[in-house]
Amino acid sequence: MHAVGVLEAGLCRAVLITYGHSAYSSDSMWKMLVSRNSDDAVFGHFGATAGYALAARRAMFEFGTGPDTWVHIATGQRKWANLNPRAVMYRQPMADEDYYGSPWVVEPFRRVDNCLVTDGGRAIVVTTLERARDLKHPVVTIMGLGMHNPSAEVTAAHHLAGPTGAKEAAKTAFRMAGIGLDDVDACEIYDCFTYTVEITLQDYGFFGRGEGKDWLADGTIAPGGRMPVNTSGGLLSEAYHMGLTPISEAVMQLMRRCGERQLSPETGMKTYPEIILCSDNGGILQTHACYILRRW
Amino acid sequence: MKDLYAIVGVGYTPQGTVPGRSTLSFHLEAGVNAMEDAGIQREEVDGLICYRHFPPATGEQDVTSYLVAQHLGLQPRYLAQDAN
Numbered sequence: 001m002h003a004v005g006v007l008e009a010g011l012c013r014a015v016l017i018t019y020g021h022s023a024y025s026s027d028s029m030w031k032m033l034v035s036r037n038s039d040d041a042v043f044g045h046f047g048a049t050a051g052y053a054l055a056a057r058r059a060m061f062e063f064g065t066g067p068d069t070w071v072h073i074a075t076g077q078r079k080w081a082n083l084n085p086r087a088v089m090y091r092q093p094m095a096d097e098d099y100y101g102s103p104w105v106v107e108p109f110r111r112v113d114n115c116l117v118t119d120g121g122r123a124i125v126v127t128t129l130e131r132a133r134d135l136k137h138p139v140v141t142i143m144g145l146g147m148h149n150p151s152a153e154v155t156a157a158h159h160l161a162g163p164t165g166a167k168e169a170a171k172t173a174f175r176m177a178g179i180g181l182d183d184v185d186a187c188e189i190y191d192c193f194t195y196t197v198e199i200t201l202q203d204y205g206f207f208g209r210g211e212g213k214d215w216l217a218d219g220t221i222a223p224g225g226r227m228p229v230n231t232s233g234g235l236l237s238e239a240y241h242m243g244l245t246p247i248s249e250a251v252m253q254l255m256r257r258c259g260e261r262q263l264s265p266e267t268g269m270k271t272y273p274e275i276i277l278c279s280d281n282g283g284i285l286q287t288h289a290c291y292i293l294r295r296w
Numbered sequence: 297m298k299d300l301y302a303i304v305g306v307g308y309t310p311q312g313t314v315p316g317r318s319t320l321s322f323h324l325e326a327g328v329n330a331m332e333d334a335g336i337q338r339e340e341v342d343g344l345i346c347y348r349h350f351p352p353a354t355g356e357q358d359v360t361s362y363l364v365a366q367h368l369g370l371q372p373r374y375l376a377q378d379a380n
Contacts (some may be wrong), residue, residue, distance in 0.1 A: 004301050004341050006374045012338055018307075018364060022323025026316040026353030035351060088312040089377030121322030125304050125341070134300035136335045140298040176298050204351070213311030239311040242347050248306045296299065296347035 001145055001287060003126040004012035011128065019241045029117055040155075048192065051284035055160040056195040062161040063210035066108060070098045072195035072216035073229075074112045074236060077191070079222045081233025083261035088116055089237040113194040115235035122241035122248055129296070139296035140254045143179070143271045143275065146172025148287045154284035162194040165288030166203035166279065169171055173290040181205055184292075185273035186228040186253065187221075187248035191235045198281050201229070204290075223261070224268035231261055238277055243280030247291065250276040254295040305334025318356045343374040349354045 003015040010146040022030040037046045043075035044050070060066045078094040085252035093256050094112065132139045132152035148165035150157065159165070174180065181204065189272060191197045198212045205217040206227070232238040253273055263273045278291040307330030309322050323346060331338055346361040357363070361377040 001377055002345055002378065003343060004297060007301050008297055012343035012372075012374050014341045015345060016327055016330060016341050016368075016370070017345045017347065017371045018323045018327045018330070019309055019347035020309070020319050020324075020326060020359070021348075021350055022314075022317055022319045022322065022353055022356070023350075024313055025317070026319070026356065028350050028356070031353070085307065086311065118311050119314035119317060120310040121307075121326035123307035123323075123326035125330050125334040126301060127304055127334075127336070129300055129302050132304045135304050135379055137333075139302050139304075141302045142297075143299055145297075172377070178298065197366040201361065241311075244347065247303070248308075288344060291348035293303065294299070296302070 001147055004142060006146065007079050007126065007128060013090060014131065015126045017126065017244070018121065018123040019244045022118045022119050023240065025115050033044055048284065049106045049109055050195045051145040051154040052195060053109050054154055054195070055285055057107055059195065060108060060200065061162040065195070065198060065212060067100070067110070069198055069213040069216060070099055070113055071096055073191070073194040073197045073221065074099050076216070076219060076222035077230045077234045077239045078150055080231045080261055081237035083223060084238060086237040092195055095230060097277060109193060112236070115192045116237070116240050118239040120239050120241065122244040124244060124251065138255050138286070139295045140251050140293055142291060144173035144175070144177030144292040145290065146176070147194045148172070149287045151286050157285070159285060162199050162209070163203050164285045165281065166200045168288065169288045169290040170204045173292050177292045179275065179292070185269070185278045186231060186276050188231065188234060188250045188276060188278045189229055189234070190246055191230055191242055194236065196281065197229065199285070200281070204277070220233070230261055231258070231263060245287065246278045246280065250278045250293045254293060297379070304332045305336065307333075317355065319350065319359045320363065320367065322359065323359060324367050327364065327368050338369055341370055342368055342372055344368075344372045346377045347378050361367055
């Protein structure tokens with residue numbers, strides 16, 4: 001959003017966006033998580049998992065979600081990762097039994113409800129449509145974007161079970177794009193936890209409160225499903241590069257550079273994808289960004 | 297602003313368990329690869345946004361967007377470091 005802002009203002013011609021972190025092999029991630037702790041850490045509330053687990057608990061109470069919904073997200077995304085040689089979980093399939101057998105980290109989250117902690121980096125270049133037309137790859141434009149910040153610490157938040165910032169951010173993005181949900185061919189959703197995917201898709205309007213379990217069943221988001229989600233494996237099964245994991249995958253899919261996992265008539269789609277909906281969120285559901293990308 | 301701006305390149309790096317590599321090195325490798333993938337020279341890149349300012353790991357320098365720009369040979373008109 002900032003990149004588009006400075007391009008629109010005429011301040012820049014091309015903006016590079018980078019992410020990098022030695023998160024697995026160094027102590028940096030640990031330092032960050034410890035720095036976020038407060039006095040309630042003595043009661044076991046520390047790290048991002050506890051915050052999102054609190055939100056997920058509230059959602060279980062309010063609209064009856066839980067592991068029987070999230071299993072579809074974890075296993076569906078893993079099937080995508082199994083088609084992506086770059087994915088950390090490329091060679092590790094996950095059946096429903098594997099999901100239910102995974103150990104608790106913070107109930108109701110099992111280890112496989114959590115995103116990966118990985119070393120690595122990711123970057124993208126954003127420029128004008130005019131310049132993009134002269135470059136070598138098929139043009140992928142930003143059709144719409146929106147941000148919304150409910151902004152309260154998790155312990156004081158009213159949006160734990162939705163609507164999160166996803167609802168208003170998506171309204172803004174869809175208004176700009178001039179399209180509706182039915183026009184979306186696939187989604188790349190920021191998936192720090194399985195529940196994050198559910199609440200984001202729910203707030204975007206793909207299904208009603210608590211209807212995710214039925215909507216997600218029978219491989220809806222998996223290869224060959226009617227709404228592919230997180231086709232690289234996502235943060236849960238590919239690698240953690242914050243919002244650049246979903247955005248870069250959407251770009252690569254629209255450019256048709258995804259190899260075996262490429263969305264196409266060969267992988268059960270009617271056509272190659274034209275429009276992909278992406279998300280990013282920060283804090284414990286405090287801030288949300290929604291992006292709609294299209295093949296020009 | 298609909299369809300006025302485009303994403304033109306993606307940069308990857310080795311990922312997963314990659315010991316011995318600094319946070320800075322991942323920013324740089326991904327950034328160089330993204331510019332090369334786009335077919336855009338660094339002289340043309342006049343904006344840089346680095347995702348997230350993590351606490352530096354023990355033995356690593358603090359990775360700011362200024363440091364990333366300098367190592368990439370960029371002199372941006374716009375520089376930021378943010379979570380979104």
